Amino acid sequence: MLSKKTKYAINALVYLAREQSKAPVQISKIAESERIPRKFLEAILLDLRNAGMLSSRKGKTGGYYLLKSPDEINIAEVVRLFEGAIALLPCVAHKYYERCEECKNEEVCGIRDVFADVRNETVNMLKNATLSNILERERTLENDSAEKS
Amino acid sequence: MLSKKTKYAINALVYLAREQSKAPVQISKIAESERIPRKFLEAILLDLRNAGMLSSRKGKTGGYYLLKSPDEINIAEVVRLFEGAIALLPCVAHKYYERCEECKNEEVCGIRDVFADVRNETVNMLKNATLSNILERERTLENDSAEKS
DNA sequence: TATAATTCCTATTGGATTAATAGGAATTAA
DNA sequence: TTAATTCCTATTAATCCAATAGGAATTATA
Structure with missing residues (x-):
């Protein structure tokens, strides 16, 4: 959360x-x-x-x-600023990488492999979510809900 | 994390x-x-x-x-058990849904829309990550690292 | 039946983090 | 000079995290 x-x-x-x-x-x-x-x-x-x-x-x-334009500010940046890593495990973070102390061999860890996929997908989505993109989403949602009524 | x-x-x-x-x-x-x-x-x-x-x-x-077989236990279950929701916002959680108190209109919220996408993708990936799948990933990683040397 | 080895269960603890609040210094327009 | 604002540091109450403590209950086996 x-x-x-x-x-x-x-x-x-x-x-x-x-x-x-x-x-x-x-x-x-x-x-x-x-x-x-x-x-x-x-x-x-x-x-x-x-x-x-x-x-x-x-x-x-x-x-x-x-200071920057709304299409230059994305949610990934904001989350990183306040939460630190976006990754769910330190060993798959890029900017905040840290080894898992209890891990025996990071290179062949299946758990790490799963959470690396999750991280990559999440970062992608959050990078695409710029302020402009969010406003666009809002407009779409408003149109959809107007049509429905 | x-x-x-x-x-x-x-x-x-x-x-x-x-x-x-x-x-x-x-x-x-x-x-x-x-x-x-x-x-x-x-x-x-x-x-x-x-x-x-x-x-x-x-x-x-x-x-x-x-108690269950390794392909019937997935990481989504485990994460939910110990972390609560997988979602990054309470308003896009399924099992642990809660309204964001500060939110004015959930139906047309662009932020919610972003994090709903993230949640869906993450839940998908974590549901596919069964214990069997993780062991399979380990075997693949071990083969890859053996080939390399 | 006694014993050793185990899980089961509740309570407690120190430390970190979260979500705020307090109070006042510095800055600026009018 | 004054009123309105941002800037900055400190403090706080509550919650959560990671782990520990101690002993009760259970079970195989000598």
Whole structure:
């Protein structure tokens, strides 16, 4: 399961992508709209800023805005930032690789082989899930549900 | 990431599948071979037994053995038993479904749509990963590494 | 029947992580 | 100068993780 922090981060990013405004959006506006505890969101946005996805303006009329374009920010990056590895086992992670201490021979481990496949597939899907892609999905879902009624 | 408990459980199950012996295997033998803390493994095997994957014999010459056949036990079951949902968001879990409290409209959520795809693909792969399949993968990996040298 | 070896069961523990909250410093527009 | 904002550090309560402790119950066998 993703932590709330990660979920909140994704929601905040999608919100900013949806806004499309050049003007910075205030933390409290995002917090209210996305139902995220204000102070918690503050810390999350700071992390996203330090990671180069967002930028901010301080002081009165300050706030946050996307630094990269919505098709350059993907969910894989965001998950890695807050959760660490995407892989389910450390021995199949790329960026956060670590040997399993209890493992006898990594090269011929069938368990590792399974979770390597899972990792590759997941990373692929999450890399394709850019903010633009998510907005597109939303539009499709909205059309589908409109048709149905 | 999977917890150590889940990893240990999978290792113990694969070990028992590899053994193929009808006679029960003692906890301490599995613990030693798979490098799992003995007492911790005890609790894990109990859980696997209560879940119907293993059975045990008590007393002297007691131990654990597979109750189901190795192609009837898959990793999806094991992960669900120890981790709960396989899904990365509660709102796309099947067995452990829960609404995301902060979500405004689940039906048209693009984020949910992404993680539903990830869940489906992961569950598929983990269901296909039976103990038999894992042993088969091991054999393939061993052949590959033998050829190379 | 006594004994040794095993599983079964409950409780406890230290440490890490999660999800927040608190308070105030720094910055900036008006 | 003031009001509104972001920035930054510290703290907290609750939960979960990984493991350990101790002994009861069970069973083969000498």
